[in-house]
Amino acid sequence: MELSTFSIGHEGREVFWNAEHFEPILFMLTFVVMAIFAYGVYRRWLMWTAIGKPENRTDDRNERIKALLKNGLLQIKTWSDPYPGIMHGLIFFGFVVLFFGAAFDATEFHVAEPLGVPFLVGKFYLFFSFLMDLFGLAVLGGVLMALDRRYLTKPDRLGYKGVPDNRPDDAIVLLIIAGIIVTGFIIEALRISVTWQQTPWEVWSFVGWTLAKAFTGVSPEAAKMMHKWVWWIHTAFALGFIAYIPYSRLMHIITTPANYFMATRKPVGQLEPIKDFENAESFGVGTIEEFTWKQIFDSDACTRCGRCQDGCPAYLTGKPLSPKKLVQDMKEYWLEKAPGAVASRKEQLMGSGEGSENINPKLKALFAWLDKADKIVDENLPKGPEPTEKAMVGEVIGLDELWACTNCMYCMENCSAAIEHVPKIIGMRQFKVLMEADFAPELQLTYRNMENNSNPWGIGAHLRGDWAKELGVKTLSEDPNVEYLFYVGCAGSFDDRGKKISVALAKILQTAGVSFGILGTEESCCGDSAMRGGNEYLYQTMAQANIEVMNGYGVKKVICSCPHGYNALKKDYPHFGGNYEVYHHTEIIAELIEKGKIKIKVPVDDVRFTYHDSCFLGRYNQLYDQPRRIIKAIPGARLVEMERNHEKSFCCGAGGARMWMEEHGDRINDARAKQAIDIGAKTIAVGCPFCLTMMSDGLKFHGKEEEIVALDLAEIVWKGMGLEEEKAPVEVCEV
Amino acid sequence: MNIVACVKQVPDTEAQIKVKGDGSGIEEGGIKWVMNPYDEYGVEEALKLKEKLGGEVTIVSMGPARTMETIRTALAMGADKGIQIDDPALYTADAYATAEALAAAIKGAPYDIIFCGQRAIDDDSAQVGSILAELLGIPQVTFATKLEIDGTAVKATRPIEGAAMVIATSLPCVITATKGLNEPRYASLPGIMKAKKKPVDIKKAADLGVTGASKSKVAKFTPPPARPPGKILCADDTPEGKAAELAKLLREEAKVI
Numbered sequence: 001m002e003l004s005t006f007s008i009g010h011e012g013r014e015v016f017w018n019a020e021h022f023e024p025i026l027f028m029l030t031f032v033v034m035a036i037f038a039y040g041v042y043r044r045w046l047m048w049t050a051i052g053k054p055e056n057r058t059d060d061r062n063e064r065i066k067a068l069l070k071n072g073l074l075q076i077k078t079w080s081d082p083y084p085g086i087m088h089g090l091i092f093f094g095f096v097v098l099f100f101g102a103a104f105d106a107t108e109f110h111v112a113e114p115l116g117v118p119f120l121v122g123k124f125y126l127f128f129s130f131l132m133d134l135f136g137l138a139v140l141g142g143v144l145m146a147l148d149r150r151y152l153t154k155p156d157r158l159g160y161k162g163v164p165d166n167r168p169d170d171a172i173v174l175l176i177i178a179g180i181i182v183t184g185f186i187i188e189a190l191r192i193s194v195t196w197q198q199t200p201w202e203v204w205s206f207v208g209w210t211l212a213k214a215f216t217g218v219s220p221e222a223a224k225m226m227h228k229w230v231w232w233i234h235t236a237f238a239l240g241f242i243a244y245i246p247y248s249r250l251m252h253i254i255t256t257p258a259n260y261f262m263a264t265r266k267p268v269g270q271l272e273p274i275k276d277f278e279n280a281e282s283f284g285v286g287t288i289e290e291f292t293w294k295q296i297f298d299s300d301a302c303t304r305c306g307r308c309q310d311g312c313p314a315y316l317t318g319k320p321l322s323p324k325k326l327v328q329d330m331k332e333y334w335l336e337k338a339p340g341a342v343a344s345r346k347e348q349l350m351g352s353g354e355g356s357e358n359i360n361p362k363l364k365a366l367f368a369w370l371d372k373a374d375k376i377v378d379e380n381l382p383k384g385p386e387p388t389e390k391a392m393v394g395e396v397i398g399l400d401e402l403w404a405c406t407n408c409m410y411c412m413e414n415c416s417a418a419i420e421h422v423p424k425i426i427g428m429r430q431f432k433v434l435m436e437a438d439f440a441p442e443l444q445l446t447y448r449n450m451e452n453n454s455n456p457w458g459i460g461a462h463l464r465g466d467w468a469k470e471l472g473v474k475t476l477s478e479d480p481n482v483e484y485l486f487y488v489g490c491a492g493s494f495d496d497r498g499k500k501i502s503v504a505l506a507k508i509l510q511t512a513g514v515s516f517g518i519l520g521t522e523e524s525c526c527g528d529s530a531m532r533g534g535n536e537y538l539y540q541t542m543a544q545a546n547i548e549v550m551n552g553y554g555v556k557k558v559i560c561s562c563p564h565g566y567n568a569l570k571k572d573y574p575h576f577g578g579n580y581e582v583y584h585h586t587e588i589i590a591e592l593i594e595k596g597k598i599k600i601k602v603p604v605d606d607v608r609f610t611y612h613d614s615c616f617l618g619r620y621n622q623l624y625d626q627p628r629r630i631i632k633a634i635p636g637a638r639l640v641e642m643e644r645n646h647e648k649s650f651c652c653g654a655g656g657a658r659m660w661m662e663e664h665g666d667r668i669n670d671a672r673a674k675q676a677i678d679i680g681a682k683t684i685a686v687g688c689p690f691c692l693t694m695m696s697d698g699l700k701f702h703g704k705e706e707e708i709v710a711l712d713l714a715e716i717v718w719k720g721m722g723l724e725e726e727k728a729p730v731e732v733c734e735v
Numbered sequence: 736m737n738i739v740a741c742v743k744q745v746p747d748t749e750a751q752i753k754v755k756g757d758g759s760g761i762e763e764g765g766i767k768w769v770m771n772p773y774d775e776y777g778v779e780e781a782l783k784l785k786e787k788l789g790g791e792v793t794i795v796s797m798g799p800a801r802t803m804e805t806i807r808t809a810l811a812m813g814a815d816k817g818i819q820i821d822d823p824a825l826y827t828a829d830a831y832a833t834a835e836a837l838a839a840a841i842k843g844a845p846y847d848i849i850f851c852g853q854r855a856i857d858d859d860s861a862q863v864g865s866i867l868a869e870l871l872g873i874p875q876v877t878f879a880t881k882l883e884i885d886g887t888a889v890k891a892t893r894p895i896e897g898a899a900m901v902i903a904t905s906l907p908c909v910i911t912a913t914k915g916l917n918e919p920r921y922a923s924l925p926g927i928m929k930a931k932k933k934p935v936d937i938k939k940a941a942d943l944g945v946t947g948a949s950k951s952k953v954a955k956f957t958p959p960p961a962r963p964p965g966k967i968l969c970a971d972d973t974p975e976g977k978a979a980e981l982a983k984l985l986r987e988e989a990k991v992i
Binding site: 277278281282283433434435436437439441444447448452453458459460461462463537 | 767921923
């Protein structure tokens, strides 16, 4: 619409002002750019689908769409970290709004105006103008924050071991974005500098209005000339942005939301069991081809943001493992390997390869045509890196990286791209253990102990039920008619410290009148350490032994005092026909307290408690609240949180079979104990016997074992119930 | 190269051993049976030799049906075939009768080197390997911690009090293995699966032409006496006083200093 049609009360602007005749060229360029974009996505799609085993990640669509909207559109996960969350949010939401703005402009010009129903007028126009400028500024703010973070603040997580990982692509992307916005504002300012007298309402375009003052004194003709030039620069940036997407880190605009859509729908940490040991030819992941396509796709969704690395206990204590590096190393290797695999993928798509029967002939023709284009492109572009003959496990991913993982789930829980690191690590461990039998000698000993005595310590299996001998706890073989099975686990049965937890819990349950029994010597190791240490075969042997016994007694409800057994029984045993309602003792105790079945009477004198979240309770099972409710029920107790708590809690170092392995260099448990010491805790409450060992050892390392005590919640509660007279230290030399 | 490794199935070191009421043996119920740890060193060395020089590893074991599990363990580690000698007449065999049966089984096929553990951890007799070598009329090196083979020349290291002894001999021979010779491998899963299909020959005493006549007999098994309770030093509460009391007790009561 002509400028003269607008007035106060009927505000608006001439869309494509001073650029009316550029329209056909813009159309053509847009078409070319879209073609470049689509071609890039197509080439990447070939690579995504060329390597990897099949895996269905499109079932359960509704939930997947929800995840996509929640984290793709609303960016929920990115907010969990304020600075980068705001930074990314400003750019992302700014772009979303500006994108709609551009779409509104185009609709106004091509549809609404010709039909005689313009809508970018009046108050809406003013609001629209204001919004565009506001979000333009937001994007600019986000870019400045990003530049500051990447090039000035330089947090370690954007690099690896203190060395920044800044690539030209990172800078190019930020500059393009800044370029779009800055030139956009300049165009606006130039337009306003020419028309401001007729359009006083343009003050609503507050950035352009302010900037227009800079052009005071420039003649309208000169301003219009400059406007034309900057308009083209702006267009070049904007179209360049779109064309650049599939060839740069901007690809995450597609891959990251896609990864949310395809994220696992399984319970946290549930592992797909290996089936059919008898007939499978290989186990675990020894080559990149043995990952599923989704596991490979993960690495293309990674934005190198480093959230994973920021809380990785292995990384933070100086181990070579960084979840980010692992994913990026995989990506690099995939980029080397994929072109070769794409050739056979194309054969399939074009019609001769295996699996080509289901492809529509027309599509086949299209792929053949595209293949010709690919050849021309490939001949004229510089070649990618030559594929190297590297071992996936041992070279691409170092063994010291592979075995440093505690399976703490920090990386997966905090990843803002829904990448699944832990199953990849376990897959590669399976290869080392099951196929090559090449792994740490101390872990071999652990597995032999589990094989021979069904516990990692290798203590005689016949001693498993001995801790309960004097408590009057019955085994299910003596009385199967109980409500709960107390699955004690190895630590609670064999470890002297762990046995105290079992005793305390048994006494609590007896006092509260809970009907329960144990399996005694019929119980086997839960197998968690074997499973997470890559020995799936041993794990399944243990799991099946337990399930056979439990199902034999018709067990329905289970209480576990060790989160490792709790998690395995709850999530992984159903794979083998073991379906139980599984509770951790902190859930049971919290409920007993709330129902008044037990009472913590003995007050503590203003003691500072802290609670160390066990990974297998917290991140794996979202049991954050119950343990804290128990502490709050202790009269006089003060709960102080360590800096890293809940979802961002710091592992004790014992998960993922690390409990049984030598740890070199700084120890994770020492680091965690230090965090508790630093906040002045006097009691470190835990809900896991492994954590208990690790925290106790950490306190000893810092020489604090006299001042600070680590206790399981069951022990704390039983003591607090005040039903047992505190035994005085045994006086051995009484006269 | 034809390599033989003799293995024995023994109760796990952590197993709870109960002597039968009549002292004729031990209660076998509930015991976890494993490969004698010293025999594992022998199997491992056999496998390493095979990997280096080629050939075949045969596992020979004597014992009841359950012994098959131990033979399969060795096959899972990488051995090629097995011979199980299972005859009730041999269940109470002494070291001599055992060695005789093993020798008869081994003689049936060509062999270049035979590995045994230096002793079994259940009866601790440490005789079978030596008797086997004598019966076969070949040299032996016991307690080997290092083994080198060059053609038919054999060099084995054997620890002696505070030093090591290097013994040279030639193939064929018997080597009894001890800790330090190697680190036995953990069986791979494909190894475990393949082991199920590897051939194991089951032989009776009659097949081997042995009678199982022992030269010695276990008269009676008795459990070790219960450990007497400890003693707490109470006469004096100072460290010096306690040390003096301890020295006195060690000298006068325990008579060790």
